Amino acid sequence: MTLLDVRGLSASYGKVQALFDCSFSVGDGEFVALLGANGAGKTTMLRALSGIARSSGTISFDGQRLDARPPEERLRLGIAHVPQGRGTFAEFTVDENLSLGAITLSDAAQVRRDKERWYQTFPRLRERRNRLAGNLSGGEQQMLAVARALMSRPKLLMCDEPSLGLAPAITAEIFEIFKDLHKRHRMTLLVVEQNADLTLQFADTAFVIETGHIVATSPAHEMLHNQDIQKSYLGV
Amino acid sequence: MNSRSLPTFIKVGAAAIALIAPVFLPDFLLFEVCIALSYSIAVLGLNLLMGFAGQICLAQGALFGFGAYVTAYLNAEFGLSPYWTLPAAAVLTAAAGLAVGLPALRLQGLQLAIITFGIAAAFPQALLKFDWLTGGVSGLPIDSLETPAPFAGRPELWLYLVTVACAGVAVLLVSLVLFGDTGRTLRAQRDNAQIAEALGVNLTKVRLWAFGISSALAGLGGGVFAILNGFISPQSFLAAVSINIVIASIVGGTTTITGAFIGGLFIVFVPTWTSDINLALGNVIYGLALIGVMMISGNGVVGLVKKLVCGMLQTTSGNVPSLKSIQGRKQWIALRK
Amino acid sequence: MSLFFQLVVSGLASGAIYAALAIALVLIFRATSIVNFGQGEMATFSAYCTWQMINWGVPVWLSLLICLAASFIVGIIVFRSFIQPLIGAPIEAMVVVTLGLFVLFQAVTMWIWGADQRAFPSIFPDGGIAIGGVQVRISALGTLLALAIAALSIGLVFRFTRLGLSMRASAYDRTKSMLVGIKVQRMLMLGWGLAAVIGMIAAVLIAPRLLLSPTMMTPILFYGLAAATLGGWDSPFGAVVGGLLVGVAESLGGSYLPMVGAELRIVVPIALTLIILLVKPVGLFGSYKVTKL
Numbered sequence: 001m002t003l004l005d006v007r008g009l010s011a012s013y014g015k016v017q018a019l020f021d022c023s024f025s026v027g028d029g030e031f032v033a034l035l036g037a038n039g040a041g042k043t044t045m046l047r048a049l050s051g052i053a054r055s056s057g058t059i060s061f062d063g064q065r066l067d068a069r070p071p072e073e074r075l076r077l078g079i080a081h082v083p084q085g086r087g088t089f090a091e092f093t094v095d096e097n098l099s100l101g102a103i104t105l106s107d108a109a110q111v112r113r114d115k116e117r118w119y120q121t122f123p124r125l126r127e128r129r130n131r132l133a134g135n136l137s138g139g140e141q142q143m144l145a146v147a148r149a150l151m152s153r154p155k156l157l158m159c160d161e162p163s164l165g166l167a168p169a170i171t172a173e174i175f176e177i178f179k180d181l182h183k184r185h186r187m188t189l190l191v192v193e194q195n196a197d198l199t200l201q202f203a204d205t206a207f208v209i210e211t212g213h214i215v216a217t218s219p220a221h222e223m224l225h226n227q228d229i230q231k232s233y234l235g236v
Numbered sequence: 237m238n239s240r241s242l243p244t245f246i247k248v249g250a251a252a253i254a255l256i257a258p259v260f261l262p263d264f265l266l267f268e269v270c271i272a273l274s275y276s277i278a279v280l281g282l283n284l285l286m287g288f289a290g291q292i293c294l295a296q297g298a299l300f301g302f303g304a305y306v307t308a309y310l311n312a313e314f315g316l317s318p319y320w321t322l323p324a325a326a327v328l329t330a331a332a333g334l335a336v337g338l339p340a341l342r343l344q345g346l347q348l349a350i351i352t353f354g355i356a357a358a359f360p361q362a363l364l365k366f367d368w369l370t371g372g373v374s375g376l377p378i379d380s381l382e383t384p385a386p387f388a389g390r391p392e393l394w395l396y397l398v399t400v401a402c403a404g405v406a407v408l409l410v411s412l413v414l415f416g417d418t419g420r421t422l423r424a425q426r427d428n429a430q431i432a433e434a435l436g437v438n439l440t441k442v443r444l445w446a447f448g449i450s451s452a453l454a455g456l457g458g459g460v461f462a463i464l465n466g467f468i469s470p471q472s473f474l475a476a477v478s479i480n481i482v483i484a485s486i487v488g489g490t491t492t493i494t495g496a497f498i499g500g501l502f503i504v505f506v507p508t509w510t511s512d513i514n515l516a517l518g519n520v521i522y523g524l525a526l527i528g529v530m531m532i533s534g535n536g537v538v539g540l541v542k543k544l545v546c547g548m549l550q551t552t553s554g555n556v557p558s559l560k561s562i563q564g565r566k567q568w569i570a571l572r573k
Numbered sequence: 574m575s576l577f578f579q580l581v582v583s584g585l586a587s588g589a590i591y592a593a594l595a596i597a598l599v600l601i602f603r604a605t606s607i608v609n610f611g612q613g614e615m616a617t618f619s620a621y622c623t624w625q626m627i628n629w630g631v632p633v634w635l636s637l638l639i640c641l642a643a644s645f646i647v648g649i650i651v652f653r654s655f656i657q658p659l660i661g662a663p664i665e666a667m668v669v670v671t672l673g674l675f676v677l678f679q680a681v682t683m684w685i686w687g688a689d690q691r692a693f694p695s696i697f698p699d700g701g702i703a704i705g706g707v708q709v710r711i712s713a714l715g716t717l718l719a720l721a722i723a724a725l726s727i728g729l730v731f732r733f734t735r736l737g738l739s740m741r742a743s744a745y746d747r748t749k750s751m752l753v754g755i756k757v758q759r760m761l762m763l764g765w766g767l768a769a770v771i772g773m774i775a776a777v778l779i780a781p782r783l784l785l786s787p788t789m790m791t792p793i794l795f796y797g798l799a800a801a802t803l804g805g806w807d808s809p810f811g812a813v814v815g816g817l818l819v820g821v822a823e824s825l826g827g828s829y830l831p832m833v834g835a836e837l838r839i840v841v842p843i844a845l846t847l848i849i850l851l852v853k854p855v856g857l858f859g860s861y862k863v864t865k866l
Contacts, residue, residue, distance in 0.1 A: 286665075292668075339847060339851060342850070342851055342854065343850055343854065344854060344855075346608065346802070346806060347802055347850050347854065347856075349608075350798045350799060350801075350802045350846070351802075351843060351846060351847055351850070353795060353798065354795060354799060354839065354840075354842070354843035354846070355843065357792070357795050357839055358837065358839045358840050358843060361836050361837050361839060361840075362837060362840075364836055365834065365836045365837050475795075479610075479672060479675075482668070482669075482672070483669055483672055486665045486666070486668060486669045487669060490665060516684050517680070517684060518680070519676055519677075519679065519680030519683070519684075520677060520680040520681055520684060522676055522680070523673045523674070523675075523676035523677030523678075523680055524673070524677060525673075526669055526670070526672065526673035526676060527655055527669075527670050527673035527674070527677070529669075530659070530662070530666040530667075530669045530670050530673070531655070531658060531659060531670070
């Protein structure tokens with residue numbers, strides 16, 4: 001079943017067009033990798049999907065049209081976006097960050113249960129729950145950003161360059177968490193990465209984006225072994 | 237201040253209008269224009285400081301008043317001719333401005349604005365406190381200018397020419413500063429102080445220069461204002477004057493020379509016009525006009541005119557060549573042929 | 574010594590009013606990075622509305638409540654009509670627009686009620702009580718109490734409620750707030766409304782002392798600005814401390830420094846603010862964000 005369906009999506013940054021007529025779809029429970037070089041348009045794609053960048057074209061999600069909706073409605077419908085560079089609220093405590101993640105949910109008891117659940121998944125966050133997010137290490141901040149996104153009970157979790165600036169061991173840890181979310185919780189994931197090799201090991205499907213166009217789509221394990229794509233677009 | 241600011245024909249036209257203005261303006265309007273010009277000189281200084289050096293000073297009205305009082309004091313106390321008091325007003329006010337500017341070097345934009353606003357608010361109080369120097373509430377008189385024989389019939393005309401000459405000196409000074417290396421340095425430090433400093437710009441020196449020149453112009457404008465009025469008192473230099481000068485600077489457009497004059501005329505004439513429309517509602521309309529101008533064009537009146545002029549050029553050509561880019565200019569020329 | 578305490582108490586009472594205005598300024602600055610030069614005049618307008626209702630025979634407390642609500646709405650209207658369309662405009666444009674608000678509200682007040690001064694009833698009983706040999710006016714205590722209640726309730730709302738958390742987050746980072754689903758524009762709007770309410774509290778507290786006039790808050794505005802600068806522009810707590818410091822400094826300086834005297838006592842808070850900024854450029858409780866006006 002298709003969860004997200006994008007048809008003819010174009011987006012610009014000021015006068016520079018960053019995405020040209022992109023179309024793709026993401027199935028329910030699928031782990032999708034969005035790969036590409038610097039400046040290819042990956043981040044713009046996520047920003048267009050979550051509604052913080054203007055775009056044209058149609059975006060359908062869970063049977064509903066999204067393209068005219070503001071970001072907060074898209075979040076309510078189940079799209080969570082972890083922006084590049086962590087995207088935590090640095091001057092707020094870890095606990096407040098999680099509360100912010102659930103700001104659209106009104107059931108306080110449920111929010112408390114969710115917090116408990118993600119504190120179990122991320123025990124290091126529980127230890128630091130009253131610290132300011134800005135004082136956490138890079139890996140902890142990335143975990144906090146993911147946990148905060150999960151607090152909104154999303155159907156689709158979009159993550160922009162989770163490995164950016166992190167040590168390989170920490171990156172691996174974060175991808176293990178993605179895998180766990182994917183396998184155990186049937187979460188749909190859309191992960192943007194420059195680290196293609198690592199991502200392809202975890203993902204089901206991969207798209208390659210280059211100068212604003214989607215240039216390749218294939219199952220992840222095939223792309224992992226496809227020398228052509230690796231050479232031309234991923235610079236391996 | 238930069239060649240891109242307005243088409244040259246508008247600038248030339250404005251200068252021409254300024255020259256023939258006295259022919260068709262009645263005396264009282266000519267006087268109002270002179271007052272507006274005296275403010276414009278101070279606004280010009282503030283543009284240098286705010287638009288180019290990136291420092292917001294809300295004490296320009298106080299410095300304007302300081303210049304006015306220097307002029308009046310030298311004239312009343314030492315009998316110095318009003319002409320000779322003007323350079324003195326500029327120099328002494330520059331010194332006063334530097335005294336303000338020195339601690340200001342360490343302040344960021346907003347903080348500087350608040351501190352200088354405090355100085356503007358304290359200035360009239362200080363004038364009252366030091367009444368042995370300033371004459372207190374009763375103020376100080378200034379001798380009227382000796383009018384040369386050819387203008388004896390119409391001394392207002394001579395006053396106008398003197399004012400225009402002072403404004404010309406101010407424009408010349410600011411142009412010299414901006415079109416040289418100093419201008420480039422100023423813009424560099426405004427856009428990014430750290431990088432400019434790393435490239436060898438002496439921030440302290442550049443900012444102090446900006447403060448000094450800006451204050452000198454405020455003093456000159458104030459001196460002219462004092463001579464025009466023939467009498468000054470603390471009432472003429474309340475904090476509102478500083479605010480008005482800032483409004484003039486922004487409404488005109490902080491990075492243009494033309495804008496300083498538009499701004500000066502704006503703060504003198506627009507409140508009068510709005511009161512003419514409806515006496516009781518005059519300031520309500522003025523407030524709305526201020527907000528409206530900025531809502532239509534964030535870059536002030538000059539920005540607005542630029543927008544309109546470009547819009548007209550574009551509609552007549554039927555195409556939309558951008559005059560900014562070289563390619564657009566070629567296209568434009570091709571279209572004219 | 575008794576004079577000293579007397580001066581401190583009266584300084585604190587004025588300081589509480591400066592603090593209230595500073596809180597309003599800081600709320601708006603945090604939410605929209607704008608210094609609202611029109612805040613004081615908006616407050617004066619609200620105070621006039623209250624006066625008018627009291628004059629019509631409406632009970633004082635009811636008038637206050639109705640006008641607090643009305644101020645909230647006025648704040649929202651101002652935001653919606655003049656500020657929201659300009660979000661993202663050059664900062665100079667914002668400065669002129671808030672100066673325009675200053676002119677506009679003063680003119681509207683002048684137009685409706687004229688320039689005459691009017692007596693504004695004090696909400697506190699007359700008289701004073703002696704605390705340890707110092708005679709303290711009840712109105713001074715009441716003013717401090719009102720500030721304490723206002724500041725405390727804002728603090729509690731900000732710290733412990735979902736609404737407060739959303740407002741703080743919107744002020745901190747608009748894009749990230751949008752991403753977690755906060756209706757940022759609505760939060761900014763509420764910020765303007767809340768600021769207008771607190772501004773009115775300041776105006777109503779000072780009106781009995783200064784007499785109501787269209788320019789009543791103009792001098793207070795500077796003290797509010799100084800207090801906000803002193804405390805740090807992004808800290809409401811700093812605004813309270815800054816306001817009280819400015820009030821006490823003004824009161825003591827005006828009496829103990831013969832050079833300054835009553836006429837020039839405005840110099841004391843300027844000097845104090847300047848000194849503190851030279852030592853700590855972001856203010857006492859401000860954070861190290863670059864503030865470019």
